[in-house]
Amino acid sequence: MAFGHYFETYEKRDGRWLFTSRKLTYLFSRTSPGGIFPPPAPSQA
Numbered sequence: 001m002a003f004g005h006y007f008e009t010y011e012k013r014d015g016r017w018l019f020t021s022r023k024l025t026y027l028f029s030r031t032s033p034g035g036i037f038p039p040p041a042p043s044q045a
Contacts, residue, residue, distance in 0.1 A: 002029035002037065 004026040011020045024038075031037040 002026050004028070 004024055007023045007025065008019060009021045010017050012018075026038070029037055
């Protein structure tokens with residue numbers, strides 16, 4: 001269980017708004033025994 005804030009930036013390209021960055025800041029998190037939090041970032045292949 002967790003909650004926090006996303007900090008996002010956008011850029012307008014060809015008339016469409018696109019994400020240019022996103023950061024998640026956790027304010028609170030709790031894991032169960034053996035839990036992995038935050039989850040590992042997906043690999044970028």
